[in-house]
Amino acid sequence: MDDYDLITRNAAEVVTEDEVRALAEDPDGKRAYVGYEPSGVLHIGHMLTANKLIDLQEAGFEIVILLADVHAYLNDKGTFEEIRETADRMREQFVAYGLDEDDTEFVLGSDYQLDEEYVLDTHALELETTLSRAERAMSEIQRGSNPKVSQAVYPLMQALDIEYLDLDLAVGGLDQRKVHMLAREVLPTLDYEVRPAVHTPILADLTSGVGKMSSSDGVTISMEDTEADLREKVNKAFCPPTADPEPDAEGNERENPVLQIFKYHVFPRFESVVVERPEEYGGDLEYDDYDSLADDVDSGELHPADAKGALADYLDELVAPGREKIAEQRS
Ligand code: IYR
Secondary structure (H helix, E strand, O other): OOHHHHHHOOOEEEEEEHHHHHHHOOOOOOOOEEOOOOOOOOOOHHHHHHHHHHHHHHHOOOOEEEHHHHHHHOOOOOOHHHHHHHHHHHHHHHHHHOHHHHEEEEEEEHHHHOOOOHHHHHHHHHOOOOOHHHHHHHHOOOOOOOOOHHHHHHHHHHHHHHOOOOOOOOEEEHHHHHHHHHHHHHHHHHHHOOEEEEOOOEOOOOOOOOOEEEOOOOOOOOOOOOOHHHHHHHHHOOOOOOOOOOOOOOOOOOOHHHHHHHHHHHHHOOOEEOOOHHHHHHHOEEEEOHHHHHHHHHHHHOHHHHHHHHHHHHHHHHHHHHHHHHHHHHH
C-alpha cells in the first residue's frame, strides 16, 4: 500500500485530497494529531481514530494526542480536577491499545492553552466569528441543548490547537468536520496556515444499524468490557446476511455494524481473520481482507452467527491490554 492509501484508508472524508497528497510525498517527521476530551475509559469511538493514528505512525508521521482538558471543561464535562485525573488514565489506555509510547507525544491542553499568547489569539478569533457560526461548528460535539458561551469559544480554541501544536494534519471523527471547516476559515485571519484533515466514519448503532453508535446512549463497546460483555453485545447486534441492508420500516438508512467493526477495527489491526467453524459446518475460514469476508456474508457462505463469534474473539484481543490497564488503575 502506498503512503497516500495508508494515510487515507478507511477514511470517510479527506480535506483536501490535494493537500494530503502533498503530505504523502514525504510523511517522515510530519506531525498529525487527534484531540480527545478526557473521559475515564476509552470506547470504540476513541479506538477508531487511534487506528488511524497507528496507520499514520506506520507511514512515518509523528503523532500528537491532545488530552483536551480545557475543552472538556468548556463542554460541561465536570470540574477541572475531575477532568485532569481522567486524562492521565486515558493516556495509559492509549498506550495499552497500541500507540507506541516513545513515538507518541501526549499533550495536556492546559499546558499551553492558558498562556497569554494563546488566550489573546482566542479572543482575536472571537472577534472574527459570529455566535451562530460558532454554534454551527459545535452542533455535533456540544453537550446539552442550550449552548453556553464556553461552547462557542471551544471550536475557536480547537482551531488554534492546530497552529500551536505545530501540526501538518488534523484527524478526527466526522463529528469534528464542522470545527475543522471553521478552522480553515478563521486561521488565515491571524495569518496562520490552513492544514488538511482526515475524518474517520462514525459507526452505526450496534443493535439497530440505524443512526450513530454513541457512548452516551445505546450500546457501545468499551475498554472495560469483559470477554463475556463483548460476546453478549456482539451477539445482540444487528447483523443481517448482507453488507448493504435495506432501510428500516420508517425508511431510515441501515448499516451492518458487525461488518463495520470488522472493517474499521479488526482488519486494520490483524494480518488475517480466522472464523472457526466445526468440520460439519464446513470448517474454519480465513480472510486476508474485509471484502472477501463481506462477500461471504452476502453469499451465505459465512453465517452471521459465525461472523459474530469471530468478531467477539478479535475485539477481546484488541480490548484486553486496555482492560488490564484499567484494572491496575483501579487497584
Ligand atoms: N472536539 C473533540 C476534542 C478536541 C479535539 C481537538 I482535534 C482539539 O484540538 C481540541 C479538542 C471532541 O469532541 O472530543
